[in-house]
Amino acid sequence: MVKVFVPRDTTALSLGANQVADALEQICGGQDADIDLVRNGSRGLFWLEPLVEVETGQGRVAYGPVTPEDIPALLDQGMLEGKPGHTLYQGLTEEIPYLKDQQRLTFSRAGIIDPTSLDDYVHHGGYVGLRKALARIPQEIVDEVKASGLRGRGGAAFPAGIKWQTVLDADARTGSSPYSKRKFIVCNADEGDSGTFADRLVMEADPFMLIEGMTIAGLAVGADTGYIYLRSEYPVAHKILNEAIARAGEAGYLGNNVLNSGKAFHLEVRLGAGAYICGEETSLLDSLEGKRGQVRVKPPLPALKGAFGQPTVVNNVLTLAAVPFILAEGGQAYADYGMGRSRGTLPFQLTGNIERGGVVELAFGVTLRELLEDYGGGTASGRPMRAVQVGGPLGAYMPESQWDTPLDYEAFSEVGAVVGHGGIVVFDDTVDMLDQARFAMEFCAVESCGKCTPCRIGSTRGVEVIDHIRANQERDYHLNLLEDLCDTLEDGSLCAMGGMTPNPVRSALHHFPDDFHQDRTTASRTPAGEA
Amino acid sequence: MNITATTDVQHKVRHIIADLQHKPGALMPILHAIQDELGYIPDDTVPTIAEGLQITRAEVHGVISFYHDFRATAPGKHTIHICRAEACQARGCRTLERHAQQTLGVDYHQTTPDGDITLEAAYCLGNCATGPSIRIGDDIHGRVTPARFDALVDQLQTVPLVIQAAQAGADRKEDSNHG
Numbered sequence: 001m002v003k004v005f006v007p008r009d010t011t012a013l014s015l016g017a018n019q020v021a022d023a024l025e026q027i028c029g030g031q032d033a034d035i036d037l038v039r040n041g042s043r044g045l046f047w048l049e050p051l052v053e054v055e056t057g058q059g060r061v062a063y064g065p066v067t068p069e070d071i072p073a074l075l076d077q078g079m080l081e082g083k084p085g086h087t088l089y090q091g092l093t094e095e096i097p098y099l100k101d102q103q104r105l106t107f108s109r110a111g112i113i114d115p116t117s118l119d120d121y122v123h124h125g126g127y128v129g130l131r132k133a134l135a136r137i138p139q140e141i142v143d144e145v146k147a148s149g150l151r152g153r154g155g156a157a158f159p160a161g162i163k164w165q166t167v168l169d170a171d172a173r174t175g176s177s178p179y180s181k182r183k184f185i186v187c188n189a190d191e192g193d194s195g196t197f198a199d200r201l202v203m204e205a206d207p208f209m210l211i212e213g214m215t216i217a218g219l220a221v222g223a224d225t226g227y228i229y230l231r232s233e234y235p236v237a238h239k240i241l242n243e244a245i246a247r248a249g250e251a252g253y254l255g256n257n258v259l260n261s262g263k264a265f266h267l268e269v270r271l272g273a274g275a276y277i278c279g280e281e282t283s284l285l286d287s288l289e290g291k292r293g294q295v296r297v298k299p300p301l302p303a304l305k306g307a308f309g310q311p312t313v314v315n316n317v318l319t320l321a322a323v324p325f326i327l328a329e330g331g332q333a334y335a336d337y338g339m340g341r342s343r344g345t346l347p348f349q350l351t352g353n354i355e356r357g358g359v360v361e362l363a364f365g366v367t368l369r370e371l372l373e374d375y376g377g378g379t380a381s382g383r384p385m386r387a388v389q390v391g392g393p394l395g396a397y398m399p400e401s402q403w404d405t406p407l408d409y410e411a412f413s414e415v416g417a418v419v420g421h422g423g424i425v426v427f428d429d430t431v432d433m434l435d436q437a438r439f440a441m442e443f444c445a446v447e448s449c450g451k452c453t454p455c456r457i458g459s460t461r462g463v464e465v466i467d468h469i470r471a472n473q474e475r476d477y478h479l480n481l482l483e484d485l486c487d488t489l490e491d492g493s494l495c496a497m498g499g500m501t502p503n504p505v506r507s508a509l510h511h512f513p514d515d516f517h518q519d520r521t522t523a524s525r526t527p528a529g530e531a
Numbered sequence: 532m533n534i535t536a537t538t539d540v541q542h543k544v545r546h547i548i549a550d551l552q553h554k555p556g557a558l559m560p561i562l563h564a565i566q567d568e569l570g571y572i573p574d575d576t577v578p579t580i581a582e583g584l585q586i587t588r589a590e591v592h593g594v595i596s597f598y599h600d601f602r603a604t605a606p607g608k609h610t611i612h613i614c615r616a617e618a619c620q621a622r623g624c625r626t627l628e629r630h631a632q633q634t635l636g637v638d639y640h641q642t643t644p645d646g647d648i649t650l651e652a653a654y655c656l657g658n659c660a661t662g663p664s665i666r667i668g669d670d671i672h673g674r675v676t677p678a679r680f681d682a683l684v685d686q687l688q689t690v691p692l693v694i695q696a697a698q699a700g701a702d703r704k705e706d707s708n709h710g
Contacts, residue, residue, distance in 0.1 A: 195617060288556050293598070308556070352662070357661065389617055443654065
């Protein structure tokens with residue numbers, strides 16, 4: 001029986017993976033070819049999806065991107081024996097340079113295992129970290145995370161070990177609420193940044209890793225309940241996570257007595273409802289409590305007064321997913337990767353107008369240009385790249401002069417950019433940077449929680465001001481006004497939504513001034529990029 | 532809505548509340564469950580939810596109106612979300628959205644006059660390496676060109692007839708069982 005892998009992650013499905021799987025089963029069934037079809041996660045080589053893999057004596061052989069119509073020819077040309085010949089043959093999966101040169105710690109199992117098979121997970125090193133954690137006292141677990149140098153991967157890059165220490169030390173016995181004496185672990189899986197899908201891929205390709213990471217966090221700080229706050233835009237992740245949580249519970253990895261340790265840890269997925277702001281941790285907590293997702297004033301820190309007023313660890317998916325490795329291999333093994341104060345690896349996500357889009361997990365320190373050219377292979381349109389937005393909709397647009405900046409939290413901060421969650425969106429030379437700046441303001445207006453005035457009103461005024469610039473109405477006055485408005489948003493907003501919306505606006509304005517100064521009122525506008 | 536239907540809705544909503552109200556922060560799961568069941572959250576269920584959770588109607592209304600997903604009116608038979616975010620912009624979603632609005636004859640948050648399709652915006656479907664992306668129900672589609680969009684819409688308008696026929700059959704069977 002030949003093992004054949006057809007991914008079931010969102011991207012593979014969005015490109016017809018289910019139809020490919022159906023065609024394979026139907027045609028192989030008709031030919032009496034005995035296949036064992038496994039629905040794996042994705043390797044994250046998205047330009048090759050649907051990527052069909054066949055297990056052979058030499059390793060797994062890849063074919064992609066496969067359509068259902070390709071299946072008969074692929075079978076005729078010996079796909080089930082892993083033979084070359086067909087144009088979609090990619091050789092041994094592990095030898096594909098894009099994958100081979102990565103430093104995969106968090107994504108080490110992605111696409112290799114069946115995401116809902118606990119046996120697969122354990123067989124590939126899963127739950128080693130939890131077993132080690134169970135043999136330690138909470139302070140030792142927190143110390144291991146501190147030693148790793150792991151910083152929050154959601155964007156703010158706050159040291160995870162210090163956050164955990166605060167929650168461990170917090171006194172949960174105060175108060176008279178039904179939740180007193182309790183602490184919580186909340187996983188921020190509201191991955192709303194455009195150009196990011198690493199959280200999604202963790203949840204769809206290796207969900208037990210997140211479950212294990214959260215369980216370890218619970219042991220470390222004394223929390224018996226965890227919530228995964230998942231965005232509703234991820235229906236596939238939702239299904240896979242719930243399946244994995246049920247299996248972990250049945251096997252004793254979750255519940256009242258985790259692996260007979262006497263320690264309890266319960267886990268539940270909670271769905272958001274389409275609000276970008278709920279990726280901000282205090283909005284998320286309000287939403288989790290059943291309220292409007294409005295930003296809270298800090299202090300108190302969520303570590304001291306978080307979910308239901310109790311001490312709470314709020315960490316991003318990637319932060320929690322890094323924890324099993326850190327416990328299994330030791331904090332130092334993780335800290336050995338990276339540069340400066342950015343330790344470990346970050347899964348970069350190559351997206352937008354890029355030839356080879358996907359997940360590239362590397363140690364901090366790689367330059368943007370290496371990612372864009374060596375991995376990404378240029379634009380998908382074949383046109384020159386013009387601007388690259390890093391770190392989501394609140395991140396700066398970077399011109400080519402900045403592409404040699406190493407991806408490191410501090411180095412990016414020095415050039416006025418952010419690494420954020422590692423999303424990299426590529427635009428070719430047809431992009432109109434005025435449109436992009438306008439969209440940043442429009443997005444802020446749509447998604448603002450409305451609690452503070454600069455964000456709520458300033459974003460709407462921002463759209464209007466940019467429209468005046470576009471219409472060539474008192475341009476200099478409005479350009480000054482836009483700068484002034486950006487100052488107000490930056491200095492006066494309660495959270496990063498309003499505070500960072502000026503990043504894309506100002507970077508577009510400063511690095512691509514031509515797009516803001518050309519006369520658009522005449523019909524013969526110079527195409528962007530050729531000015 | 533006739534009296535029987537209203538009673539039926541209230542009954543379903545009470546049932547959902549009873550199932551979920553023990554959860555900490557139960558309102559969001561309850562609203563999701565109601566919308567999954569009914570397709571939207573009718574205004575006349577707000578007092579029932581408020582009573583069930585011992586909170587004010589204003590609080591319930593405030594939460595429903597805050598989140599883009601929750602709707603107070605019935606959607607069309609199918610809901611299509613077009614991703615408007617940057618990674619899809621880089622792959623042509625602005626052209627796609629104009630095409631969709633023109634061919635369907637509706638703007639965002641509107642339903643086609645035949646009640647078939649509701650058009651909504653999404654700000655990232657997490658499919659950013661293979662945009663532009665759209666979501667139809669729980670299915671996400673990548674690299675959606677205007678032509679591909681038309682083909683997907685055509686499928687929606689033809690496939691459901693089969694489902695409708697099957698559903699009608701099931702309903703008749705149920706009716707006869709009750710009869």
